[in-house]
Amino acid sequence: MDNVVIMGTGPAGLTAAIYAARADLRPLVVEGNAPGGQLIVSCEVENYPGFPDAVSGMELMGLFRKQAERFGARFVSGVVTSVKALAGGYVLTCGDEPIETRAIVVATGAMARRLPIASEAKYYGKGISGCATCDGAFYRNLDVIVVGGGNTAMEDAIFLTRFAKSVTIVHRRDYLRAAPVEVEKARGNPKIKWMIPRVIDEIIGEDLVTGVTLRKPDTNDTEHMDCDGIFVAIGHDPKTELFRDLIDCDSLGFVRIEPGSTRTSAAGVFACGDVADPHYKQAVIAAGTGCMAALDAQKYLEMNVK
């Protein structure tokens, strides 16, 4: 039986791996479908301490992983598809192999929200994208919309001005959640236009997106806007569907943890990073709570394993 399985290789999971490996727990780290986590799509992380000149998310997560490997963390590719309690621990399914473990660190992060419009799926890759850094170059000299009012939306809009003819930010409220420094950068960019407050009611197109119907939420007035692409940056939902029967989650799906710790309602299961963080959703917080989870798991193992 393993001592501890860490689910996830974002900043939370990899920091937990560094600490658990240094404590000689020989953690097994399951990568999930997105090795490196959400940050890998970010070209410039400017607020991670220790990198005064900014660092790409990919590079930063590569360094985290290297550090975890140096201390002996073991990595396995794949996704955990079930978690069940057994005497003295848990059994996880990952591919064909069951993995038995005494403790689990849940660092499964969050998943990007999709637009709540029926035709969205039809146009995915044909005008709709959830990843500006992946798909921005397909929109050279075209008109695109970025939906959202948070940091990711601002960052995506600024990034897309490298390729697109114009970038319009569409946001449902008349205020933005993004940090003032990000908003300033976007406001200062002559290629960026604003449609606030507006929601997208309809996506228009045949094979490819050609436009949208926008609605003003306060008056319900609608208008048509031509566009070739829509980049969706409307936030993330915690990835906890696997654990809903095992551990307590709040009404939004975030894992409930004991204040001041990473302990969940199930003995030996610890949660860290965005999966248990409805408020901050920052890499440095994820890394900090990843450290806490490894220390909590270490203490749990010391007290419970003879």
Add this chain to the structure above:
Amino acid sequence: MLNTTLKHLEAEQELKDALDTHKNVMICCGRMGPMCLPVYAAMRDLRDEYSNVSFFDQDFDGPAASYIKNLPECAEFRGLPFTVYFRGGKAVVATTSIQTSEQVREILDREFDGK
């Protein structure tokens, strides 16, 4: 080179050989980004079950990718990865952007017999 456990098609000749020698082929042409990784993962998870299909990936920025990028089936694609299913050397289905295991499975079941 892509960091996956799938077989990579790096040179144009490798791609040609793959299409000449295998009847049913699935190629995912992408990068190591969040839209592409779930498709590679689906291929990795399904490859044992679909022994009648040969699964490959290809670096979107490599020279051999021009074959897939220039297929008429992919002409209007605006999302990574470009995933193409070939039967007898001919493209029969192409998808763009992220796909779930279920979506991949549905195409494999529909297009390729002899699982």
